[in-house]
Amino acid sequence: MVPGYLYEQLANELGEAIARGALRAGDRLPSVRRFAEEREVSVSTVLEAYLQLENAGLIEVRPKSGHFVRRRPAPITEPRAARACQEPAKVAIGDAFTEVLEAMRDPSLLPFGMATPDPSYLPIAQLNRIVAQLCRESSTVGARYEAPPGAVTLRRQIARRAVEAGVTLDKDELCTCIGATEGLSLALQAVARAGEVIAVESPAYFGVLQTIERLGLRALEIPADSRDGLDVSAFEAALRSQPVKALFCTPTVSNPLGAIMPEGERERLVRMTRRAGVAIVEDDVYGELAFDGSRPRPLRAFAGPGELSHVILVGSVSKTLAPGYRVGWIAGGRWHDRVVRIKRSQSMACPALLGMAVAEFLASGGYDRHLRRLRQVLAGNIDRYRDEIAAVFPAGTRVAAPRGGFVLWVELPGGIDALALHRQARRQGIVIAPGPLFSARQRFSNFIRISAGTPWSDRVRAGIHDLAVLVEE
C-alpha cells in the first residue's frame, strides 16, 4: 500500500504512531497550523490527513480544543461460536426471508439490515460518467446479447486483478453473471442436485440458504468463529460422517462474522476437499475489504488451475463499487462448461454496458486507491457502531470484532427473540437482520446482524439507542 498523496503519507505516519502506542488514547495531536509549519506542508494537507484519521475512527475532534487520539473501545466479549449440527437439514425459512427482505427495500427505514455500503462511499458518480461516455461513443453498445461467458473486456480485468490477489484465473474460465448472487446460484446448480448436502459456515450468509432452499438441497452447518471463520477440523470430522457434496465458504471476511481464515487452514481445507472429492464454492465478494489492507489469497489459489480446480470462485463489485450495477463473475473451474450452460438458460446474457464500465474502472487504477479509503472508512464505522452498542446495549450483549467488511454480529442476552425484535424495530423505522435467517435450522434466535455501512450520524446513534431500549424491554 503506497500512499499516493502527501496527506495520505501524513495520515499513515500518524496512524502508525497510534498503532505503536507512541500516541495514546486521549493524547492531543499538534494543532493543524503548527503541524503544517513543522512539516512545511499546507494547512489543507494537514486538515485532509486529520480528516482521514477521523474517518478511520482513530482520532476525534473536540470543538474548540483540537484533535485527540480516540479512546479505543473496551474489549467486548465475542459472541459464542455455534456448535456443529448433527444432521443436514432442509431449509424452509422463506417466509422469514421474505418478511425481512421486504423491510430492507424500504428506503425510509434506517438500513441496519442490508449489507451494502452507503452510496456516498462508492465511486458511483465516476462509474456513471464512464457509462455515459460509453453510451456517447458507441451507438450500438447495448444492442446485442453479450452471451455467456460475457464481455471479454470485463473478464480480462477480473483475471488481471485475480493475479494481483495471488490467483491465476484465465479469462476463458470466467463467466460474467448478475452479481455474486447469480454466481452462487449457478455454482450450486453445477455441483449438486436436489437432496444433496451443502456444508456452510454457521452462521451462514442467508443468501446461500435461500438458494439451498430453492434448489431443494440440504444444508449442513459447520461451526465458525469471528476470528478464523470455518472450523476446518469440525468440517473434516463432518466429512467422515456426512455425504457432503460441496462446501460454501467465505474465507475472507465472512458474513455475518467478519472472520478471515488463516492461510494454513486455507491450504489444509483445499487439500482435504480435493482428496474427499468435495467441491468448494468460494464467495469472495468481501475479498478486498480486510481492514488491515491485506488481500488474503482465495482458496482457489491453492487448487489447481482452471479445468482441474475443484474450487469455484464467485465475486462481484457489489460490496466495493456499485451494488446496483449487478456485475458479478464466476470462475467455474472444472464445472465451467456446465456453469455457462446453466447461465444461458437462467438469464441468457448480462447487460454488457455496465460490465464494460466496470472493466474500464478496474483498468483505470483508481480501484486500489478507492479500496484503501473504503477500508479505512468502514473500519471507522465498525468501531463507532461497536462502541455504541457496547455502551448502551444491556449486559450480556456480545459483539463480534469483524476483521473486515461492514457488518456486526451481535449476540443478545438469552431469551430475546430476534424475529420479534426485527418486527418491533421496523415499526420504529429501523431494519435489522435477525439471527435465524443465518441458519438452516433457524438457530441464533437471540442474535442480530447490524450493518455499519451507513455513515455515523445522530440518526444512527438514536437508532442504536432505540434498539437497546427494545432489547432491554
Added chain:
Amino acid sequence: MVPGYLYEQLANELGEAIARGALRAGDRLPSVRRFAEEREVSVSTVLEAYLQLENAGLIEVRPKSGHFVRRRPAPITEPRAARACQEPAKVAIGDAFTEVLEAMRDPSLLPFGMATPDPSYLPIAQLNRIVAQLCRESSTVGARYEAPPGAVTLRRQIARRAVEAGVTLDKDELCTCIGATEGLSLALQAVARAGEVIAVESPAYFGVLQTIERLGLRALEIPADSRDGLDVSAFEAALRSQPVKALFCTPTVSNPLGAIMPEGERERLVRMTRRAGVAIVEDDVYGELAFDGSRPRPLRAFAGPGELSHVILVGSVSKTLAPGYRVGWIAGGRWHDRVVRIKRSQSMACPALLGMAVAEFLASGGYDRHLRRLRQVLAGNIDRYRDEIAAVFPAGTRVAAPRGGFVLWVELPGGIDALALHRQARRQGIVIAPGPLFSARQRFSNFIRISAGTPWSDRVRAGIHDLAVLVEE
C-alpha cells in the same frame, strides 16, 4: 394504427392499393416529381413514402426506370405440422445447444441463427442517450440494489402498455427480471417441480427446452402450425391422458413458426386450462410484432385478475428495443410471491439504471412509432428472404409464412441432417439454427430456422445461395 406523418399516409395509401390489386406486380408507380405535384406535397415526402414501401418489400427501384410494384413471390408450400408426441420426454440436447449457441456468439459470421433484430433497426442511440442523461442527473443511480419486484417506474410503464394491449396488470403484480429468459426460468420454477410435465408447442422455442432440461422437468410436445400456432384440440386431448402441470405457449408470433393464435382459441385454451388446474406460462416477447399491426390480446387477458390468474405473462424489450439491456418482466399471477422469492435467490436485483431508461422510453410515446416502422421493415425482410429461399433452395423445400417477427421455419427435403448442415454452414461463415434444437426429442432433423433480422444485402443473398448449395449437396 394512425400514421403520424404525411409520407406515412402516402405509403399506407399506396400499400393498400397494392393489397387491393389496384396496383399490380410490375406496375410502374408515378414518378416522384409528378406524384408530388399531383398531391401538392414536397418531393422529399414522396421519396420517403417510396422508401418505406421499398423497405416493406412492396415496391422496388429499377435504376433509370423508376419505382415498380414488386412481383409477389409464388406461394410456397408451408412446412408440415408436427404430430403429437405420445409421451412426455426428458430433454437432453444440451450439447447441441452449446455448439450452436457458441457459433451464434461469433460476430464475424452471418447471423441467420440468432433471433434478434439488427442493431440498425433499434433505437439504441436514443436509449443510450437516456441512460447517459440518467447518469448525469443522479450521482447515486446504480448505487443501491433495486430488489425484487424491481424499479417501480418500469413496472408502471409495463402495466400501462399492458392496458393498451387489453390486459389489466397491476404494477404490484409485476416483477422485473433479466430478459424474458429469466422470467421463463422463474415461471417454470414457480409452477413445477423436477419430473413434472410441461406442455410446449412443437416446434418449441429452444430456450424453454433448455430450461426444462436444466430443471429436470419433462416436455410434452403439442402439434402447432405456422398459421394458428398451438393445436388447442390436440392439447385438450393430451390433457386427458397426460399429467400436464403447465403449458408454455407463445400465442402471438410463435417461435420458430411465426403463428398467431385466433382469439377464440385463446379464450378456449384459458378456460380449458383453468378447469384442468394447469398453469400457462405465456411468452409475449413478440407480442408487438404482428405484421398486420394488430396487437392480439395476450392469453392473460382471458384469465382473471392478478392473484387469481393461472396465466403467468412473461415479456421483454429484447426483440423490439435493446437485447443487450436485459430488461424483462413477469406477471406471476397467483404465483407472484413465489416468483419474487425465487428471483431473490436467483439473481437478487436487476440493474435499475437500464430499467429506468426503458421506462422513460416507453413513457415518451416514441415506442409505438418505432414499432410501426420495425414491423414494416421486418415484414419486408421476411418477404425478401422467403422469396430468395423459394427461388434457390432445391425442390421439396417448404417455408413457413410467419405472421410476424423475423424468423423463417424452413423444411428441407427429407434426408437432410440439419445439425450437419449447421456445421458445414458455420465453416462457410454462416450460422443457422438447426431444427432438432426445437424439439425435446430432437425431431425436425430436416428443418432449419433462418433469422431475417439482418438487412437485405449482397452478403445475405450470397449466404442464402451458399446454404442452398450445401442443401443441394
